[in-house]
Amino acid sequence: MGGVSIWHWIVVGIIFMLLFGRGKVSELMGDVAKGIKSFKKGMADDDVVQPEGAEPAKPVADQRSANVAETVSSERKAS
Numbered sequence: 001m002g003g004v005s006i007w008h009w010i011v012v013g014i015i016f017m018l019l020f021g022r023g024k025v026s027e028l029m030g031d032v033a034k035g036i037k038s039f040k041k042g043m044a045d046d047d048v049v050q051p052e053g054a055e056p057a058k059p060v061a062d063q064r065s066a067n068v069a070e071t072v073s074s075e076r077k078a079s
Helices: 006-046 063-078
Strands: none
């Protein structure tokens, strides 16, 4: 008991095909393939080399830390 044989998987496969139909399964697999291709293309786009003379992107400073620094400097001047 508890063992899953090949016959169990065959029965599950037949039930799956009856519920979803052959066309629905092929559409689903096609959508999965398109998603994988899109993901790979997106990953490849991240590795694009910047053109010569282009400056690298500068990190954006955290606005909260800028406000804290201003507050601290204004408190020191007031003291």
